[in-house]
Amino acid sequence: MNYSIGMDIGGTNVVCGLVNADGKLLHKIKQPTESSKGSSYVFDKIGRMIEELLVKSGIEKSQVSVIGAGTPGFIDPIKGITLFAGNLRWTQVHTAEEISRRTGLPVYIDNDVRMYVYGEALCGAARGYEHVLGITIGTGLAASMINNGQLYYGSGYMAGELGHILMPEITYRCGCGMTGCLETAVSGTGIARQAREQMENGRASIMHDWLNGRSLEALTAADVSKAFDAGDPLAVEVLNHTGMLLGKGLASAVTLYSPDIIVIGGGGALAGERLLAPMREQLKQSVYSGYWDRLTIRTAEMLDDAGIVGSAMAAGERLSSTGTQIHQQP
Amino acid sequence: MNYSIGMDIGGTNVVCGLVNADGKLLHKIKQPTESSKGSSYVFDKIGRMIEELLVKSGIEKSQVSVIGAGTPGFIDPIKGITLFAGNLRWTQVHTAEEISRRTGLPVYIDNDVRMYVYGEALCGAARGYEHVLGITIGTGLAASMINNGQLYYGSGYMAGELGHILMPEITYRCGCGMTGCLETAVSGTGIARQAREQMENGRASIMHDWLNGRSLEALTAADVSKAFDAGDPLAVEVLNHTGMLLGKGLASAVTLYSPDIIVIGGGGALAGERLLAPMREQLKQSVYSGYWDRLTIRTAEMLDDAGIVGSAMAAGERLSSTGTQIHQQP
CATH class of the missing domain: 3.30.420.40 (ATPase, nucleotide binding domain)
Structure with a gap:
């Protein structure tokens, strides 16, 4: 349970990365989002990307404690809902629950800029x-x-x-x-x-x-x-x-x-x-x-990686904090 | 230990009030600050005002857990120091320690406007x-x-x-x-x-x-x-x-x-x-x-009382919070 997965779900690309407890990004993979094909298509793709990330990293899923994801737009991080994201064409999408269902892991989401800044603040x-x-x-x-x-x-x-x-x-x-x-x-x-x-x-x-x-x-x-x-x-x-x-x-x-x-x-x-x-x-x-x-x-120092590290670290923090028990169980 | 004392130390007047655990102001007394006579003079007066407040309220000092005081200007609430308060002519005054020494009670200080807003937020x-x-x-x-x-x-x-x-x-x-x-x-x-x-x-x-x-x-x-x-x-x-x-x-x-x-x-x-x-x-x-x-x-609803209630409540909060153990013991 020493790893977290961080994600940046953008209008153009989805990037997933494996992050260790020190906030070091070990591996990452990137694919086009293709949000025009609908949110289910994107979530199915994310499920496959995470499997691929684990295989490439040589890590068992049981060693991963949590997934954090940043998405653009207005987010309810407590309910895990993307309220509105114009460039994904998402309205009221239950992002955390959808990713959790496809991965079997607890998922926290937040606004992509907040996660970027959190990454730079912790590790950049x-x-x-x-x-x-x-x-x-x-x-x-x-x-x-x-x-x-x-x-x-x-x-x-x-x-x-x-x-x-x-x-x-x-x-x-x-x-x-x-x-x-x-x-x-x-x-x-x-x-x-x-x-x-x-x-x-x-x-x-x-x-x-x-x-x-x-x-x-x-x-x-x-x-x-x-x-x-x-x-x-x-x-x-x-x-x-x-x-x-x-x-x-x-x-x-x-x-x-x-x-x-x-x-x-x-x-x-x-x-x-x-x-x-x-x-x-x-x-x-x-x-x-x-x-x-x-x-x-x-x-900024970490460029595109800040959001991945930030969302992985924020998710780890939330999972361990009893004050904000908001993760989605599958 | 069910009471707190809140104070507003302004350029013109000092006001002390006895506040119960629900944030209700029970008694208050007011005196001119006379800050031109120096900070020791003001703190001696505050010591006597608090004795008088307890006598008038019919409360033993042992029933009071903490004193909170708002002062104008720049404050270090962790160290209990008034860094600079122009209209009191105070620079680097150890306000919390001085009041604590004269009353035998733990004292927390903060900026008077913050305490006013805190009072309105909690009780106004x-x-x-x-x-x-x-x-x-x-x-x-x-x-x-x-x-x-x-x-x-x-x-x-x-x-x-x-x-x-x-x-x-x-x-x-x-x-x-x-x-x-x-x-x-x-x-x-x-x-x-x-x-x-x-x-x-x-x-x-x-x-x-x-x-x-x-x-x-x-x-x-x-x-x-x-x-x-x-x-x-x-x-x-x-x-x-x-x-x-x-x-x-x-x-x-x-x-x-x-x-x-x-x-x-x-x-x-x-x-x-x-x-x-x-x-x-x-x-x-x-x-x-x-x-x-x-x-x-x-x-605002509480007018002049907001700062007294706010500083009493904030001091009570800080005393009970292990995360911010900053009170000054005599």
Whole structure:
């Protein structure tokens, strides 16, 4: 009983990994999710993936105590239900029970970003810190707070929606129904959109040349980073502006949560200092010095593995905690 | 051992109260703090006040298990030290130890606003709610979050400084060193200041008549509320603007903390619907509907007693919790 299995069930891929008691990821396997084929198809596939993972690792199922899985969207971790996950097209799916039925193991689920941040907090960039604010910059902007080693959920497990703080500088409409949400600009999508809109309005940029006749819709945040490195004034302006906005949003989060450390992950973290330098400058100006002085800022260390290790460790923690006995028995 | 003593040590008065196990305040006594005479003088007075409280209540000291005290400013509740309290002129004062030495009882201290919010959460307007955001509008603007019944402290016990979130609409310099902090406008002081500055610039107001030759410096937030009731356009504008700013600040707090309920207390809460109606309207527009739909907003019920009951109950909780054995023995 010394192993846990961690999973990241994403819109594109499912990744399963075998994790030991120290949080070390020993083996992992990945398959396309194919969520368009329905949730039963995905769960059957997950059942087979876990068998395969055990065979490849040379581990008996009896040596595995628990499965933890991160899924996107709104989750009820107590009931083990994925309430709504847009990019899986899942509504009210009993994820924990379904995986438990196919594996014979207790299963805990949680939001994928929380599990990513939990992994970084336990075994990655925030190892040893008690108060961890983790953010992921990807298609959107998500965040999760760990306070005294405990995940902070709030009412309805809805805390930490940094991406939906409003910014007067932003005029984009958001999928949530509001206008001006931070993630409409501070995200991979948002960075590309800012550049694209200026280019549509006739702004010169080296990125015009790279499109080679393709539509401006093809532009990505990675293109903007590349243009930044080539000294393209538009790309520099967009990443500076995005970093400034992120710094302002984080200032509110730091003032309310008082973290020791901010860990920045997700695909957007690949922009690195192009984004983080202006973010840091703005954040320093926008918080009381007592917060800034005690704050560490780091990029994530574990990349894609953070969610797998985090969900495996969180599941192990929940299994052993009598206070939160929420695992699903087959 | 069925009683606790709760205290509120403020810049103006010290209040001590006897609280039973159900959180009912049975007796209280109040004296001026006279902090200018030094902390030893204040602690000697507190020792005598507690003797007097017991005599008046007809209770033996052996029936009291613990003392809890709220003090303003930055507190280390684990070490029992008031790190810095500007309006008491205290720096690094060993408050818990000093009171314990004079009373022979274990003493726990905490920030006065946290204790006020804890009192309202346990026995006041937020009774029965798990995720409580409490704010006090007074000389400044302070907040505290209770999550799953647990006070949220963050790194350095510094979480919840809602008053120091920056607002682009605000241009006042704050005592903390920044410019544009929410509390420079959303506070009793801030409300009076907004009205005063416009009157200094020649803006007409019924409040000019009320001053009767006194300087505009004499203007208070209560005057602005009174002028609002008289239909004074300046007062209406100031309270609408202040409510709107509070709504924007609370929107960030709701999005990050996800409370079930917001409790609004402090002297500024006396402005009531004059302030809360525009606050509510702005908040509804500025948060994702999933937060708004689950949110209750109430004014505090216990007024000045919340801090006394809260500190007594928190001290009782800490005394009985093996996880946080932090009380000071004489």
